[in-house]
Amino acid sequence: MKELAQLLIAKREASVIQNHAVFGAVAQIRYTDPIATLDADVLVAVPAPDRLDVPSAINELCAERGCRAEGEAVRVGAWPAHFVPAFSPLMRDAMEQAETVDFEGVPLRVVRADHLAVIGLSVGRSKDRTRILSLLESGAVTRSQIADLAARHGLSGAWRRFEGRFSDDR
């Protein structure tokens, strides 16, 4: 993960990306128990999102640093990493408001727990629902924080359905 943090710094210095933040399971681990995951997901903002050659610029820089493609991911140190453009207002918000954390001496941006939960709400797979429950159980986020953020991103209905299914009062 340290190698990934260093690669992300290099990408920003080379202006290949403008911003980034780790999300998904690796980000969740910051707030909960360690969980099983096979890869690392990174939100990225690229200088010209409409340009088609941006993914290749990302891959070229990875290759220059000795990282090889592994399916849809790029192997960085121990982790296959997926670089996901922040394509929605929720994703952009999550990336811009991410926290910078010291990771073994290297700064690494990581999405906040409330954004992780609401991204999970927007995706809605079983593992996303489990993530929301884990984040709530760990105390990293409250139900009202999720409700507020979900409302800002038009996900109040999805949150109500989640609450109806997983409320503590039932």
Place this chain on the structure above:
Amino acid sequence: MTDDVRELLERQARWQKSRKALSWSEKVRLAEAIRESILRLREAREPKSSESRAEPAPTRR
């Protein structure tokens, strides 16, 4: 629930709580170890390519 079982569950809960309190980098290292185990298990389950390609032994008639 017997006292032994209750004590066991309490110990487990304490251990889980202490694991949650680890630093992010330590927890990522644990996740890396879990990941390696999963990959090894998957490899062990998949038939080796030489086995899948092996032709059946000739039978004597």
